[in-house]
Each structure stands twice: as structure tokens, then as C-alpha cells.
Amino acid sequence: MENSFWTPIGLSIEIAFVSIIWVFIFGVFFGKVMANKKFKGKVLVETIFLLPLVLPPTVVGFLLIIVFGRNSPVGYWIEWIFKQPLMFTWWAAVIASAVVAFPLMYQSARTGFEAVDKDVENAARVDGANEFKVLLFISTPLAFRSIISGSILSFARALGEFGATLMFAGNIPGKTQTIPTAIYIAIDTGNMEMAWLWVTSIIAISFLMLICVQHIRS
Structure with missing residues (x-):
């Protein structure tokens, strides 16, 4: 029981951590570009960036x-290239988590x-x-609190992703579960004891991360 309890937790943290690396890179890059640039179609581009935030996760999974x-x-x-399809793999779970966490x-x-x-x-x-x-030594340090807050919130969102992951990566124990x-x-399956243990664990993790965000912003 102990192994079956910790495996999804470890896998969730691992997937969320890897996805947040890509989310951080692209989020900071596009955040900086869109903060400084004005061009035709900017509203459309930003709407596309933010769309996963409001779309049902199943729609995101379908599009993936x-x-x-x-x-x-x-x-x-x-x-x-890799001699295997991407769907129902560990990397599929990473991509699904990254897409929903990016906004x-x-x-x-x-x-x-x-605000800089x-x-x-x-x-x-x-x-x-x-x-x-300028980005590395001026803009980023001055926007540090917002960037760190976004990173923590994105990690929490990636950790809790369900619909897109289930459709695109499946539910393979030890691999994508x-x-x-x-x-x-x-x-x-009626295993309420395990369900409660996992629910409690993800609530605790999410609670601690939100406390960190509130502390950073205060």
C-alpha cells in the first residue's frame, strides 16, 4: 500500500517539475516580449496564450x-524520430501539464x-x-516577485492537472498515473481510503504553495 500511495505523488511532482522548467522559460520570454511590444494582433496572440486557462481540460486534451x-x-x-508515439507516455503528461500551466x-x-x-x-x-x-540584470530582478509567484502557481496547476492528462497521457500506473x-x-473502484489519502496530500501541497505565494506578494 505504501508504494502504491507514494508512486502517484512522486510522479506528479516529477512531471510538474519538468513541465514548469519549460513553462518558466517560455512564460518569462513571452511575458517580457508582450509587456514591451505593441503590434497588430497582440490581443489575438494574448488570447491564444490564455485560452488553456478557460478551456475545459478535455478540450485541451482533444487538441493535444x-x-x-x-x-x-x-x-x-x-x-x-523516437520509434514510438508520444501519446500515453511520460512526456505526454509533461506536455499536458505545461500547456495548462503556461497561462x-x-x-x-x-x-x-x-510594472518595471x-x-x-x-x-x-x-x-x-x-x-x-537588461533582461537578466534589470528587468528580471525587478519583476522577481511576480515571476516567482507565477512559477509557484503554475507548478500547483501542473500538479493538479487531470482532464488533459487523462486524455493525452492516459492513466498508466507508475508511468502516467x-x-x-x-x-x-x-x-x-470504491477505494475511499486511498482516495482520501491522495486528496489530503494534494490539498496540503497546494495549501503550502498558496501560502508561499501570499507571503511573496505581501
Whole structure:
């Protein structure tokens, strides 16, 4: 029982951690770009970025299947390179978690970068700093609280992802079975003891992460 309890927890944390690395990179990059740029179609691009936040997880899962499934060009290319389809793999769970977590990271990073004093950034450019140095040593430290808050919220969202993961990665014990899918199966099979243990564990983890976010923002 002990192994069956800890396996989904460890797998969920592992998947969420790997997905948040990609979410952090792309979220900070696009957050910085969208905070400083004005162009035609910006509203449309931002709407696409934020769409996974409001779409039903099953719709996200369906779209991931369409994009990465075996019948798609991307899915065919992945299967040809790695000699196996992407669906129902550990990486499928990572992608599903990253897609649903990205909007939170992007929104927090963009808000943080928008609050940075542009005069400070311009002063650094006048002193000879290139855009990468401005981002690394000026913009990011000044937007640090928003970026860290977004990272924690994105991790929590990735940890609790259910619908897209179930559709795209499945529910394979020890491979793609995360806490939410394990809870679903436990309830479906009448194993309420395990369901309560997993529910309690994810509530505790999420509670601690939200406390951290509130502390950072205060």
C-alpha cells in the first residue's frame, strides 16, 4: 500500500517539475516580449496564450491529440524520430501539464515586467547593456516577485492537472498515473481510503504553495 500511495505523488511532482522548467522559460520570454511590444494582433496572440486557462481540460486534451497524435504530421515525425508515439507516455503528461500551466506563468511574468520602470531599463541601455543583460540584470530582478509567484502557481496547476492528462497521457500506473487520475480511479473502484489519502496530500501541497505565494506578494 505504501508504494502504491507514494508512486502517484512522486510522479506528479516529477512531471510538474519538468513541465514548469519549460513553462518558466517560455512564460518569462513571452511575458517580457508582450509587456514591451505593441503590434497588430497582440490581443489575438494574448488570447491564444490564455485560452488553456478557460478551456475545459478535455478540450485541451482533444487538441493535444489532434496536434501530437499518430495521424498528425507532428505525431508522425515524433514517432519516426523516437520509434514510438508520444501519446500515453511520460512526456505526454509533461506536455499536458505545461500547456495548462503556461497561462498562469505568462500572465504573472507579463504583469511583473509591465510594472518595471522603463527609465531604469533605458538607463542600462544607455550605459551599454544589451537586451539580454537588461533582461537578466534589470528587468528580471525587478519583476522577481511576480515571476516567482507565477512559477509557484503554475507548478500547483501542473500538479493538479487531470482532464488533459487523462486524455493525452492516459492513466498508466507508475508511468502516467498522477495524483488526480489516481484519485479518480480510487473513487471509481470504491477505494475511499486511498482516495482520501491522495486528496489530503494534494490539498496540503497546494495549501503550502498558496501560502508561499501570499507571503511573496505581501
